[in-house]
Amino acid sequence: MSSPLLHVENLKEYFEIRRGLFGKRGYVKAVDGVSLTLAGREAISIVGESGCGKTTLGKTILRLYEPTDGKIIFRGKDITHLGWKELKWYRRETGLVQQDPFGALPPFMTVKRILEEPLIIHGIKDRKEREERIYKALEGVKLTPIEDFINKYPHMLSGGQQQRLVIARSIILEPKMIVADEPVSMLDASVRIEILKLLQDLQTRYDLSVMYITHDLSTTRYFSERIYIMYAAHIVESAETKELLVNPLHPYTRALLNVIPDPDPSNRFLIKEVPTGEPPNLINPPTGCRFNPRCPNFMKGICDAKEPSLIEASKGHYVKCWLYG
Amino acid sequence: MSTFKQTLRQLLIYKSALIGLIIIIILVGISIYAILAIPYDEATKLWRAGEKYWLESPRNALPSWINIFSSKKMPETIVLDTKKPKPGVSKAIIPVAEKFSNIKVEFSFNYEYDDFPSEINIFFESNHTASVPKLTVYWVKPDGEEIILANLLISKDDRYYISNDEKLARELKNIISKKINKTIDYEAPITLLLFAQEDAGILSPDTVKVMKGNYKLWIDGIIFETNVNLDAKLVVYGKVYGWAGTDHLRRDLGIALLWGAPIALSFGVTASVSIALIQMFIGAVSAWFRGITDNIVQRITEIFMVIPFLPILIMISTFYKFNIWVLLVVVIALTIFGGGVKNYRAMFLQIKEFPYVEASRAYGASNLRIVLYYLIPKVLPTIIPSMVLSVADFVFLEAALAILGLGDPLTPTWGKIIDDAYSNGALYKGLYYWVLEPSVMLAAASLSFAMLGFALDKIFNPKLKEI
Numbered sequence A: 001m002s003s004p005l006l007h008v009e010n011l012k013e014y015f016e017i018r019r020g021l022f023g024k025r026g027y028v029k030a031v032d033g034v035s036l037t038l039a040g041r042e043a044i045s046i047v048g049e050s051g052c053g054k055t056t057l058g059k060t061i062l063r064l065y066e067p068t069d070g071k072i073i074f075r076g077k078d079i080t081h082l083g084w085k086e087l088k089w090y091r092r093e094t095g096l097v098q099q100d101p102f103g104a105l106p107p108f109m110t111v112k113r114i115l116e117e118p119l120i121i122h123g124i125k126d127r128k129e130r131e132e133r134i135y136k137a138l139e140g141v142k143l144t145p146i147e148d149f150i151n152k153y154p155h156m157l158s159g160g161q162q163q164r165l166v167i168a169r170s171i172i173l174e175p176k177m178i179v180a181d182e183p184v185s186m187l188d189a190s191v192r193i194e195i196l197k198l199l200q201d202l203q204t205r206y207d208l209s210v211m212y213i214t215h216d217l218s219t220t221r222y223f224s225e226r227i228y229i230m231y232a233a234h235i236v237e238s239a240e241t242k243e244l245l246v247n248p249l250h251p252y253t254r255a256l257l258n259v260i261p262d263p264d265p266s267n268r269f270l271i272k273e274v275p276t277g278e279p280p281n282l283i284n285p286p287t288g289c290r291f292n293p294r295c296p297n298f299m300k301g302i303c304d305a306k307e308p309s310l311i312e313a314s315k316g317h318y319v320k321c322w323l324y325g
Numbered sequence B: 001m002s003t004f005k006q007t008l009r010q011l012l013i014y015k016s017a018l019i020g021l022i023i024i025i026i027l028v029g030i031s032i033y034a035i036l037a038i039p040y041d042e043a044t045k046l047w048r049a050g051e052k053y054w055l056e057s058p059r060n061a062l063p064s065w066i067n068i069f070s071s072k073k074m075p076e077t078i079v080l081d082t083k084k085p086k087p088g089v090s091k092a093i094i095p096v097a098e099k100f101s102n103i104k105v106e107f108s109f110n111y112e113y114d115d116f117p118s119e120i121n122i123f124f125e126s127n128h129t130a131s132v133p134k135l136t137v138y139w140v141k142p143d144g145e146e147i148i149l150a151n152l153l154i155s156k157d158d159r160y161y162i163s164n165d166e167k168l169a170r171e172l173k174n175i176i177s178k179k180i181n182k183t184i185d186y187e188a189p190i191t192l193l194l195f196a197q198e199d200a201g202i203l204s205p206d207t208v209k210v211m212k213g214n215y216k217l218w219i220d221g222i223i224f225e226t227n228v229n230l231d232a233k234l235v236v237y238g239k240v241y242g243w244a245g246t247d248h249l250r251r252d253l254g255i256a257l258l259w260g261a262p263i264a265l266s267f268g269v270t271a272s273v274s275i276a277l278i279q280m281f282i283g284a285v286s287a288w289f290r291g292i293t294d295n296i297v298q299r300i301t302e303i304f305m306v307i308p309f310l311p312i313l314i315m316i317s318t319f320y321k322f323n324i325w326v327l328l329v330v331v332i333a334l335t336i337f338g339g340g341v342k343n344y345r346a347m348f349l350q351i352k353e354f355p356y357v358e359a360s361r362a363y364g365a366s367n368l369r370i371v372l373y374y375l376i377p378k379v380l381p382t383i384i385p386s387m388v389l390s391v392a393d394f395v396f397l398e399a400a401l402a403i404l405g406l407g408d409p410l411t412p413t414w415g416k417i418i419d420d421a422y423s424n425g426a427l428y429k430g431l432y433y434w435v436l437e438p439s440v441m442l443a444a445a446s447l448s449f450a451m452l453g454f455a456l457d458k459i460f461n462p463k464l465k466e467i
Helices: A054-062 A088-093 A111-121 A127-140 A160-172 A189-206 A241-246 A251-258 B002-012 B017-035 B040-048 B165-178 B188-197 B253-289 B290-306 B309-319 B326-335 B340-351 B355-362 B367-403 B414-423 B434-459
Strands: A006-018 A025-038 A043-047 A067-073 A094-097 A177-181 A209-213 A226-231 A236-241 A311-314 A317-319 B076-083 B089-097 B100-111 B119-126 B132-141 B146-154 B157-161 B213-222 B232-236
Touching: A006 A054, A025 A054, A025 A236, A043 A054, A054 A177, A054 A209, A088 A094, A094 A160, A094 B355, A111 A127, A111 A189, A127 A160, A127 A189, A160 A189, A189 A209, A226 A241, A226 A251, A236 A241, A236 A251, A236 B146, A241 B017, B002 B017, B002 B076, B002 B434, B017 B157, B017 B434, B040 B253, B076 B100, B076 B188, B089 B232, B100 B232, B119 B188, B146 B165, B157 B434, B213 B232, B253 B326, B253 B340, B253 B367, B253 B414, B253 B434, B290 B340, B326 B367, B340 B367, B355 B367, B367 B414, B414 B434
Parallel strands: A043 A209, A043 A226, A094 A177, A177 A209
Antiparallel strands: A006 A025, A006 A067, A226 A236, A236 A317, A311 A317, B076 B232, B089 B100, B100 B213, B119 B157, B119 B232, B132 B146, B132 B213
């Protein structure tokens, strides 16, 4: 692994909230000191429950939000605070796949227009070239026969087709990196695997790096090489996919693995241990380890006193927990 | 295109929309006809021309189709001109001595109407240099009775208002009174005295009857020069004119009624469409940029919202008399920061959070592109009904301003006709057509857009749809 494609260091994204004119200022700390690395052609997963900040992390990396602190380095260039004009090349190098495919498509544009927009914005003036690239992208996501789709509006497509179109749009500029934010969570179970396979296929065909954001650990093993577990704006554990699934260290990771539905009927009477309580409030997160109020291995005086640091438990396996420090 | 057809088909389910649409099509047809038949310059010229141009048309005449519905036949205008020879017109200049010519002009016409003419004038045109021609004017009734109307010395361009000659009126009254041995004790106009049956009926304006038949007016005179040509024109003004009637300045109301249509439509449509689009754009910019831009736009909007629209408009147009197109610009300028901006902003605040807008940012769409291509197209269909509805408002606004005397004084518009009618006491004088004609046009225009707008509203806002 030479120099990484994307390097994120200690990234913070705070949203200011204010109650009333003279109310106290507060911050929602959606991302609070996250570091990660993404090599070229690599796929990583960010896993966490709703509200843990994983979507914000993805969008901040894409510079849809202005980062509060930290650094984002893409292909050796610091893009953390670049202005809109200087960011244009970065927009071309990155793609976004959103959760809700219907919402992600402008309802008043045809398929052709939707795919043409990024090309127009990035200055491809030749009409023929645009058309060629649209056809190539639609073929790439297997929306064929193309003539059937090209003049349709998003609401005429099925959910799976819509998501294929969203993916086609994200790769039409031939980017180096795609952030896929829960791309299958709103689709039927039958279509999910298809879409994930498509992403995997595109990844090898276009030499893409993929940042796959999900709340569902079970889908990560389809193509990601590394998993980051996120809890309350922090990365609490990261390891290669296999290592993490076989040997989870953080109590939260274990809990997540526990709740994956088990297809084996002999286990049907097993009672699953679900972490009690609710995800913490990101305005006033718990002191110490943020998982401490829900942790089954809670140690009084340690876990609620000081925040643990990220330590390397075994090679390439990092965890943020007092059990290992 | 297919969505347009679909909308149209859905629209025609509603009878009101159909009627509205038909009226709008008719108005558009009238507008096109008006523009083609009487170009704008010509129309305004005719409208401003004054009495000189309209010399041959009657004052305050009813529309001529009134004769179809009334058993009493109203007179039309009769014009007899020696320059345009036709049966009933004859002119002869006979030299009698070296420096004398005898002129004899005869006009004869059939008068078969049930009402008296409104006025009678003779216009003279002569190219004499020093000596003034001397003329005597005779009037011959169908029963053969001949009356001398006047002895005249005419200048080069002269006229004799027969119906205004008070001396003649007294004489005529005396003659008739003697004949029937009773005095006429009311203010009988000359037109009545010249055309009435001379029996007991003439004693009251309610019973007096027209003597129908062939009338003659002849002029006998002497010209004191050689090579002089003298022309005369007799105009017996009727009480009906054209399809629309005339106003106090003898102008054909038809011109203003026709031209009112394109002016009202273009004023209403331009105002409503441009105000809606500009307000939407401002609302979108305000919602998209937030921060300081939003703050400034919102404060400006609030200022404009408390400024009373009509009084300000009245004030501006009192200081500056301007034409209708400048008025249009002023109306738009005063409204673009209206309350609509707040509504649109609220809509766009919602839309800007849609994932597709975020996606467009992710592939690098510029702010302006997002506002124009991503935010505005989303709300455009929903505001079409209110846009159509507000056309009616602006058509009325233009008329209202004209009635308040703030409109364009020179352009023929419906509002201007009502203003003229009002200031000349049309209703007091019983000239209902003068007020009713433009009012019907105004009501039809507003009603058609309102009906279409309400039907469109039902289609675009399915919550209102009837089952």
